[in-house]
Amino acid sequence: MSGLRERKKRQTYEAISEAAIALFLEKGFDRVSVAEVAAAADVSKPTLFRYFPAKEDLVLHRFADHREEAARVVRARPDGVGPLDALHRHFRDGLARRDPVTGLSDEPDVLAFHQLLYGTPSLVARLYAYQGASERALADALGGGVRARLAAGQIVAVQRILAEQNWRRIEAGEAADAVEADAVSAADLAFRQLAEGLSL
Structure with a gap:
């Protein structure tokens, strides 16, 4: 029951x-x-x-299931795969799937939703609160402590910046297929910089 x-x-x-x-x-x-x-x-x-x-939660609930996604990826990674490599692969997989969370989706309903979200200051503010929850969950998955919190903050920020960059280009009229190669290159660059600075 x-x-x-x-x-x-x-x-x-x-x-x-x-x-x-x-x-x-x-x-x-x-x-x-x-x-x-x-x-x-x-x-x-x-x-x-x-x-x-x-x-605001009436809109942001679509992100609720993603709040612990990074933490789940880290915890479920195969033996021998580092946390950052697992997150990098997951983000690239999301780009290939046109996951709206990566910003690389030109589906009309997704584009309309993102315009609503990023065009409403109170929703953007609430989104940052959701991302704060993502950081805390990821920090716990990375072992907790100040170093883990710092790493989680940088990782979540990078994912947000990548997604916003993709969405801005699509909002300007580019097709997802035309943006994909640059989106993958940007993700590779971002995660490489994280790896060099974070040693995860």
Whole structure:
């Protein structure tokens, strides 16, 4: 029974967020009230806030599953593969898959979502909070302590910069296929610089 309950909760969570994002894309984040989102999703405001503590989380939930992704990659890496090599491979795999998190996706719905995200200051601020959680999880996976926190901060920053650079080019009208080679080269350069400075 608990499995069914969890599935229903997840469905409600997704339905609320999808209704919210559709409204935000149509009208703009700041022009849509939480009450409008609740009405569109056919839930009460208290129910909405049980699932999403802040209005920004209605959008940023798409990043929630990625908060511990880097930590998972480090923990699941094969024997003999260093943490940085594992993260580098994972990022390159993401580029090849056109994973939206890498910024290398020219799918219209992904592009519209990124325009909403990066064009709304409060969402960008909330995104940094999510990235802070990513840093903490990655630091724990790297063994904890100041050195691990410093390394995690640099790695997460590099991934963010790479993704933003890719997205900016696609937003300017370039196709993902045309950007891919430069995106891979930039990722290789960034992770090489990290390796030289971090010795992971």
